Amino acid sequence: MDLTNRVALVTGAARRVGRVIALALAKRGAQVAITYRSSQRDADQLIKELEAFGKKSLAIRADVSRASEVTTAVGRVVETFGRIDILVNNAAVFPRTPWAALDEAAWDGVIDTNLKGSFLVAKAAGDRMKAQGSGKIVNIADWAGERPYRDYLPYCISKAGVIALTKALALELAPDVQVNAVAPGPVMLPDDMSAQERAAVVAATPLRRIGSPDDIANAVLFLLEGSDFITGAVLPVDGGRLIA
Numbered sequence: 001m002d003l004t005n006r007v008a009l010v011t012g013a014a015r016r017v018g019r020v021i022a023l024a025l026a027k028r029g030a031q032v033a034i035t036y037r038s039s040q041r042d043a044d045q046l047i048k049e050l051e052a053f054g055k056k057s058l059a060i061r062a063d064v065s066r067a068s069e070v071t072t073a074v075g076r077v078v079e080t081f082g083r084i085d086i087l088v089n090n091a092a093v094f095p096r097t098p099w100a101a102l103d104e105a106a107w108d109g110v111i112d113t114n115l116k117g118s119f120l121v122a123k124a125a126g127d128r129m130k131a132q133g134s135g136k137i138v139n140i141a142d143w144a145g146e147r148p149y150r151d152y153l154p155y156c157i158s159k160a161g162v163i164a165l166t167k168a169l170a171l172e173l174a175p176d177v178q179v180n181a182v183a184p185g186p187v188m189l190p191d192d193m194s195a196q197e198r199a200a201v202v203a204a205t206p207l208r209r210i211g212s213p214d215d216i217a218n219a220v221l222f223l224l225e226g227s228d229f230i231t232g233a234v235l236p237v238d239g240g241r242l243i244a
Contacts, residue, residue: 185238
């Protein structure tokens, strides 16, 4: 896929990895729309940076766990740009949830955003892509979806679901739409992680370092530009954590 003038939607892109992905797409010539839930100031700043590449951009406030807001957001993208070629399902939450603090509300808050939200946006965008005869979806999963760790049970389950969702969507939307996932490892560690915990993560990673958001953005670009014969794949970008 040549990204020049393609229309891309990146969910949860006002900050962190999503922001870097959105900028990488714009650098390649795509017209980029983003969603955000509460980071309006960051979203407005990102739109200025995206439009500096000479393409129209769009920021939409939307809670991806709510079907009505997702339908409205995808509709605005199509209304503004005339089509949607790319979806990067990036919106997610990552709360620490120790077993003693885990309850139904904590479970629902994570699952609804990370897994249900990914499905809702993929359904809305996927229907548009099938109607136009082409499109690509990249879900942002996590290596913890295959190897869960303690104190983040709902998060790990949600990302395991995103991996399964990726494979199921690839079957449902074939042959017109390719659906793949990137599974980051230690890239942007939680803000509340101690220096000792960070050192332990580095020590457990075969490449002995933390990755960067650019590593994830480059993997997304590969799945979009590198081949049109990949679907249902999950690409680990984890410094080797899965094999350690």
